[in-house]
Amino acid sequence: MNAQQTITINGRELTFDSGETILEVARRNHIDIPTLCHLKGTTPTGACRICVVEVEGARTLLTACATPAAGGMKVQTESPAVVKARKLVLQLMLSSGNHNCAVRGSDDQEWTTFQLKVQGEDSSEELCPVWGDCRLQDLAYRYQVSGERFPATPTRYAIESVNPFIVRDFSRCIQCGRCVQACNEVQVNNAINFGYRGPESKIIAAGDRPLKDSDCVFCGECVQACPVGALVEKDVRYKVRPWETHNVRTTCSYCGVGCQLYLHVKDNRVVKVTGADVPPNNGSLCVKGRFGYHFIGSEERLKRPLIKEDGSFREASWDEALDLVASRLKEVRDTHGSDKMGVLTSARITNEENYVAQKFARAVLKTNNVDHCARL
Amino acid sequence: MTNTIADIETADVILIVGSNTSENHPVLSTYVKRAVKFRGAKLIVIDPRRIKMTEFAQYWLRPNLGTDVAWINGMMHVIIEEKLQDAEFVEKRTEGFEELRQMVAKYTPEFVEGITGIPAENLVAAAKLFAGARAGSILYCMGITQHTSGTDNVKSLANLSMLTGNLGIPGGGVNPLRGQNNVQGACDMGGLPNVYPAYQPVGDLSVAKKMEEAWGVSELPTKIGLKVTEMIPLAYEGKFKSLYIIGENPMISDPDLHHVEKALKNLDFLVVQDIFLTETAQMADVVLPSACFAEKEGTFSNTERRVQRVRRAVTPPGESKEDWWTLCEIARRMGYNMQYADSRAIFEEIARVTPSYAGLTYDRIDAVGMHWPCPTVDHPGTPILHGQQFTRGLGKFHAIEWLPPAEQVDDEYPLYLTTGRLLYQYHTGTMTMKSADLNNRAPESFVEISRKDARKYGIEDGEMVTIASRRGAISVRAKILPKAVGGTIFIPFHFAKGAANQLTNAALDPVSGIPEFKVCAVKIDKAA
Numbered sequence: 001m002n003a004q005q006t007i008t009i010n011g012r013e014l015t016f017d018s019g020e021t022i023l024e025v026a027r028r029n030h031i032d033i034p035t036l037c038h039l040k041g042t043t044p045t046g047a048c049r050i051c052v053v054e055v056e057g058a059r060t061l062l063t064a065c066a067t068p069a070a071g072g073m074k075v076q077t078e079s080p081a082v083v084k085a086r087k088l089v090l091q092l093m094l095s096s097g098n099h100n101c102a103v104r105g106s107d108d109q110e111w112t113t114f115q116l117k118v119q120g121e122d123s124s125e126e127l128c129p130v131w132g133d134c135r136l137q138d139l140a141y142r143y144q145v146s147g148e149r150f151p152a153t154p155t156r157y158a159i160e161s162v163n164p165f166i167v168r169d170f171s172r173c174i175q176c177g178r179c180v181q182a183c184n185e186v187q188v189n190n191a192i193n194f195g196y197r198g199p200e201s202k203i204i205a206a207g208d209r210p211l212k213d214s215d216c217v218f219c220g221e222c223v224q225a226c227p228v229g230a231l232v233e234k235d236v237r238y239k240v241r242p243w244e245t246h247n248v249r250t251t252c253s254y255c256g257v258g259c260q261l262y263l264h265v266k267d268n269r270v271v272k273v274t275g276a277d278v279p280p281n282n283g284s285l286c287v288k289g290r291f292g293y294h295f296i297g298s299e300e301r302l303k304r305p306l307i308k309e310d311g312s313f314r315e316a317s318w319d320e321a322l323d324l325v326a327s328r329l330k331e332v333r334d335t336h337g338s339d340k341m342g343v344l345t346s347a348r349i350t351n352e353e354n355y356v357a358q359k360f361a362r363a364v365l366k367t368n369n370v371d372h373c374a375r376l
Numbered sequence: 377m378t379n380t381i382a383d384i385e386t387a388d389v390i391l392i393v394g395s396n397t398s399e400n401h402p403v404l405s406t407y408v409k410r411a412v413k414f415r416g417a418k419l420i421v422i423d424p425r426r427i428k429m430t431e432f433a434q435y436w437l438r439p440n441l442g443t444d445v446a447w448i449n450g451m452m453h454v455i456i457e458e459k460l461q462d463a464e465f466v467e468k469r470t471e472g473f474e475e476l477r478q479m480v481a482k483y484t485p486e487f488v489e490g491i492t493g494i495p496a497e498n499l500v501a502a503a504k505l506f507a508g509a510r511a512g513s514i515l516y517c518m519g520i521t522q523h524t525s526g527t528d529n530v531k532s533l534a535n536l537s538m539l540t541g542n543l544g545i546p547g548g549g550v551n552p553l554r555g556q557n558n559v560q561g562a563c564d565m566g567g568l569p570n571v572y573p574a575y576q577p578v579g580d581l582s583v584a585k586k587m588e589e590a591w592g593v594s595e596l597p598t599k600i601g602l603k604v605t606e607m608i609p610l611a612y613e614g615k616f617k618s619l620y621i622i623g624e625n626p627m628i629s630d631p632d633l634h635h636v637e638k639a640l641k642n643l644d645f646l647v648v649q650d651i652f653l654t655e656t657a658q659m660a661d662v663v664l665p666s667a668c669f670a671e672k673e674g675t676f677s678n679t680e681r682r683v684q685r686v687r688r689a690v691t692p693p694g695e696s697k698e699d700w701w702t703l704c705e706i707a708r709r710m711g712y713n714m715q716y717a718d719s720r721a722i723f724e725e726i727a728r729v730t731p732s733y734a735g736l737t738y739d740r741i742d743a744v745g746m747h748w749p750c751p752t753v754d755h756p757g758t759p760i761l762h763g764q765q766f767t768r769g770l771g772k773f774h775a776i777e778w779l780p781p782a783e784q785v786d787d788e789y790p791l792y793l794t795t796g797r798l799l800y801q802y803h804t805g806t807m808t809m810k811s812a813d814l815n816n817r818a819p820e821s822f823v824e825i826s827r828k829d830a831r832k833y834g835i836e837d838g839e840m841v842t843i844a845s846r847r848g849a850i851s852v853r854a855k856i857l858p859k860a861v862g863g864t865i866f867i868p869f870h871f872a873k874g875a876a877n878q879l880t881n882a883a884l885d886p887v888s889g890i891p892e893f894k895v896c897a898v899k900i901d902k903a904a
Binding site: 164165185186187188217218219234235248249250251252253254255256257258259260263265268269270278279280281284285286287288289291292293294295296297298300301302303304305306307308313318321322323324325326327328329330331332335336338340341342343344345346347348349350351352353354355356357358359360361362363364366367368369370371372373375 | 380381382398400401402403404406409410413414432521553554555556557558559560561562564565566567568569570572573578587591593595596597599600601602603604605607615616617618619620621622623624626629644645647650651652653657660661662663664665666668669670671672674675676677678679680682683684685686687688689690691693694695696697698699700702703704705706707709710712714716719722723725726743744745799800802806807808810811812813814816817888889890891
C-alpha cells in the first residue's frame, strides 16, 4: 500500500482518501469552509463560488467543493484574497433580489424605498420570511457586507403561489441550483431545472409552468435544500419564525419506510415538518410526511369518550366508559365464551401498544382472536 | 425486507413487482431511481399499469391480472434452460430443486405468453438480465399479496431469488414493502392470531408456559385464533359477539363493504379506540379517544426491520389517552393487574419475552434505529437476513403451479378492476383527508381507464360513470389516463364516497387470509 497522502489546510497537515474534495477533507477535520450551492451526495457544481480557497501555486482561487485534494497541496481557507472574493459574491447576490433582511446598509432613504418595493411585491409588511434562518444572511453578517455596492436589479418574475404547499419567490433566488440537484439527483423526480439564459435565468418546471401543472410531486426536497427564502412552505411563510418553534425528532406515521423527521412545534401545535439527516431517509421526505400533518391538530379529533344511547353518542367520563367496556366484555365472555370475542390491533400504533393489545386479548379475554389490517 | 432500504442502491438489477413504489413508498423509490440514473443499475418493472417507475425501467412487463406465478415460473424456466442459475447456491443452501425444475419445464415463454400476455421475447430478456445480476433485488408490495394466490406469489418470488443466489447478499433479497408505518411492528409484537411476539407459535406449549410465567397468568389459549377476514364473516352470520377495534377502519378498508356493515351491526358489543370518529367508530357502542403518534412515546418498526423511536411533540387533545393506558385500565377493571410506568417499561418487558428484540433498549436506538434480530445487548443488529443459513436451515424450493384468480371477466362483467393507492392519500384517508392541501391534489374517487376502453364504452374524460360488480355499484368520475392499459380499470380505495371496496371480491388467499383486492370483474356504464 502507498503511504497515506497528505494535504495542508491552514497550516494543518491532514490525510485524505483519493477522490475526496478539499471541502470534504476540511469538514472531516472541523475546518469551516462556507458553502451555498453544495448539496451533500450530489455532483458538485461550483456554481456559487462561496467556497473558493487559495491553493499555493494555482493561478486562480479554486472551489473547495469541486476540487479534489492532491498530495502536497497547500490550502488557505480565509486568506485576504479568499475573503475579498467571497465578499464580492455576497454583494452581487444581495443586490440582485428582495433581500430585505437589514443587511441592506445604512442609507435611510434608500432603505425605505427598497422596503416599500419589497412589501408591495410580497404583500407583507414584515422582513424576509426566512429572516434568521438564511445562509445568505448568515454569510452577509460573517463577512460584513451589504447589497448597496451594486445597483439593485429589478424583480423579473412574480411570486408563484398557485399550489397548496410551496411558495416560489424568484426575487430571493440566488440561482445556487440546490433545488435542481435535490429534485434531479436526490429525489430523481426530474421536475425542475435551470431555464432561460444570463440575467433572465430562472428555475423552471418543464415549459415554465406552475409546479402544480408539472411533474412536481411536492416532496418538498427543494424547500429543505433552499438556503435562502426563495422556496418556503406556504403554511409557515410569514406565520412562523424559527425562534418561535422547537423541534422534536420522531418517526413518520405514514408508510412503512419509517422516515426520521422533525416536528416543528409552536404553541403546542405542529406547524412544519422537516426530514432528519439519518437513515433510512437521510433527510428526504414525501408530500404526506412533509405536508400531511394537519390531522394532528384537527378540530375533528376525538377528545372525550363517547357512549351510544338510543342510536346517538353522548360524551362520558373515562371512568364511566371504562367501567362500561369492562362489564360488557365480561358479560360477553361469560355468556358466549372467549372464542366469540376479538381484538383488532393496529398497524398505526406503537410496538408497546401492540404488545399490550395482544397481551390484553390473550391474558384477559383469553383468546387468540387478535389481528390487524396487514392483510388489507 | 430481507435487506435494507439503503442496500437497494447497491443492486445492479432491481425487479419491482406489484408495487407503485413512487406513489406508495416515495422515499424508498428514490433509492431505486438513483441506482438506475447514477449507478447503472437495470430496472425490471412488472405491473399491469404504466406506473411512474416504468419510465426508469429497462423492461416493463405487463401481465394480465393474477398471472404472477406463471411469469415467475416462466423466468425460472428460461434461467434453468439456459443454465444461468447459481448452481453453487442451489447445491449448498437449498433443497427441492429437482421438483422445481420438473414443474417449470412446461412454463415455456410461449406457454407463459398465453397466460400472461407478456411477449415471450421480453420474458426471456428480463429473465436473462435478472439471472446475470451480481446482486439482484426483488421489491414487491400488495400487487403480489392481495390475490387468492398471494402466498404462492411470494413463495415463487423466493424461488426466483434462491435460484439466482440472491439471498443473504448485499444488494439482493426478497423485499416486501410495508404499507403502513408499523405493520412490521404489529406483526413482530404478536398482533396476529397464530403467534406471540417474535413469531413464537401460540400452539407451542413451552412458549405458552413461558408467557404464562412472564405475565403471571394461567391457561393462555393455545388454539390458533381467527383472522380479521374470518371474524367479519362470522359476525355477519351472528356467530361472533364482540370486537375491540384500535385504530382501524374496516368500513373502508375491507372487501365487500356491504357485508362488513352488516357484520358490525350484528355484534353484541363494539368498542372502537381511535383518533377520529371514523366510519367504523360511528358504528361502535363505545368510542375511546386516542393520542396520535405526535403525542406519545414509543417505537415503530419499519419495513426493513429497523426499530425506531417515536417521541411526544405536543400534548393530546382533550382527554384522549395513549392506547396502552386505556387497555391497561380495562384489564384492571376485568380483574387482571396490568400496569406500566411508561412506554419504556413496556419496551423492557417486550425485550424480555421477544428474542429478536432482546438486545434492544431505548438508549441504543436513540440516535439511529437498529435492525432486528438483535438477540443481546452487545449485538449490532441484523441488516441482512439469511447470510449463513435460512431460519429452517436449507432454503426450500416450492414447486407451485399457476392458478387463475377467483373471478374472471365474462360477457356481463367484461372488464378487470384492480385497486390501489394514490400519492396524496393514505389508506382510508382518516389522516390525509384532514389536510385541505392534500385533498386539493386528490379530492375524490375516480376510475382510471385507457383511451381504448373509453372509446369502446363511449366514456368521455371527466364524466360520471357507474361501475358495477357482482357485489355492488358505485358512481365515480372517469379519467382517461395513459397509466391504464386496455381491458383493466383502476380505482383508488381511499374514498368513502365512490368506495372501491363496494366492488371488490372477498375471496381469500387460503393461507394468508388476504382478500383478492387486485382482481375482480366489473362493467362500466355512463351514469344514469
